[in-house]
Amino acid sequence: xxxxxxxxxxxxxxxxxxxxxxxxxxxxxxxxxxxxxxxxxxxxxxxxxxxxxxxxxxxxxxxxxxxxxxxxxxxxxxxxxxxxxxxxxxxxxxxxxxxxxxxxxxxxxxxxxxxxxxxxxxxxxxxxxxxxxxxxxxxxxxxxxxxxxxx
Amino acid sequence: xxxxxxxxxxxxxxxxxxxxxxxxxxxxxxxxxxxxxxxxxxxxxxxxxxxxxxxxxxxxxxxxxxxxxxxxxxxxxxxxxxxxxxxxxxxxxxxxxxxxxxxxxxxxxxxxxxxxxxxxxxxxxxxxxxxxxxxxxxxxxxxxxxxxxxxxxxxxxxxxxxxxxxxxxxxxxxxxxxxxxxxxxxxxxxxxxxxxxxxxxxxxxxxxxxxxx
Numbered sequence: 001x002x003x004x005x006x007x008x009x010x011x012x013x014x015x016x017x018x019x020x021x022x023x024x025x026x027x028x029x030x031x032x033x034x035x036x037x038x039x040x041x042x043x044x045x046x047x048x049x050x051x052x053x054x055x056x057x058x059x060x061x062x063x064x065x066x067x068x069x070x071x072x073x074x075x076x077x078x079x080x081x082x083x084x085x086x087x088x089x090x091x092x093x094x095x096x097x098x099x100x101x102x103x104x105x106x107x108x109x110x111x112x113x114x115x116x117x118x119x120x121x122x123x124x125x126x127x128x129x130x131x132x133x134x135x136x137x138x139x140x141x142x143x144x145x146x147x148x149x150x151x
Numbered sequence: 152x153x154x155x156x157x158x159x160x161x162x163x164x165x166x167x168x169x170x171x172x173x174x175x176x177x178x179x180x181x182x183x184x185x186x187x188x189x190x191x192x193x194x195x196x197x198x199x200x201x202x203x204x205x206x207x208x209x210x211x212x213x214x215x216x217x218x219x220x221x222x223x224x225x226x227x228x229x230x231x232x233x234x235x236x237x238x239x240x241x242x243x244x245x246x247x248x249x250x251x252x253x254x255x256x257x258x259x260x261x262x263x264x265x266x267x268x269x270x271x272x273x274x275x276x277x278x279x280x281x282x283x284x285x286x287x288x289x290x291x292x293x294x295x296x297x298x299x300x301x302x303x304x305x306x307x308x309x310x311x312x313x314x315x316x317x318x319x320x321x322x323x324x325x326x327x328x329x330x331x332x333x334x335x336x337x338x339x340x341x342x343x344x345x346x347x348x349x350x351x352x353x354x355x356x357x358x359x360x361x362x363x364x
Binding site for chain 1: 209327345
């Protein structure tokens, strides 16, 4: 680029693809600037030399694709049916279970707790909390100090 | 669009995506499909297959993968039909979906190559072998194949987005504004991607030309 009005590479590319708005006068500049014109010509040559991507139409492709899609849709539907059946069976089982289930009364629950308490007691007996007993001694000493202060 | 690329745009009008609104005929077809007419959907698939496979092939460079992408696009269309409002034509919808699927596919392929050091280029036929094959035309066809191979290699070096934007603009002749809309990007971003893609491809093709001299 020989001066600040020369087009950037991006502008040249956009101009090639007819995407450059001429609000800034770039296109006008291009027609008057030899260097930019030369750069543009090189770019155009390079892009025009790119190999063509010719897609040869396959007339049977449509029928083949329709068959493929139909098969997939069929698979999807047939996969849905067992899943739907399994879900329905599970839902029915849940409803039946809920209908047959009667909630236990609070007395029964309390009884369970009571029955479990002896086990806890025996555990306490087996493992007395020594630290806790030591804390009690400290509290007794504290009470004694208060009494002495009161005197 | 440059004259040299006009001939290869076999699937799209120069103005870009096909019509923007669903026309009466298409509306009637959609209604038939919504009412459970499976043959209507098959008709739709048959009508659009050529264009969609063509687009996918240009984007991913492999016929088999292009057909898989096209199939996925049609399946997605089938899923979307109950809620298809007709803001855009089916053709536009399919183009956009295929483009997005292609970007995802290309990203996955690039990641695979990075993870497994897999190089797709190695699967391409060796030009020396091709040249030694007496059944093949050893002249222009070989050169054309080699040029295409170099172009594909160059495209593979780009990011998935750059590759798709370049292909849609250069080979499909889509306006940048439409490309931006279909990819959910700003037009400025699309311009920058196109610039980077063209710059990189020019370098690759120049190297190829020097080597082949």
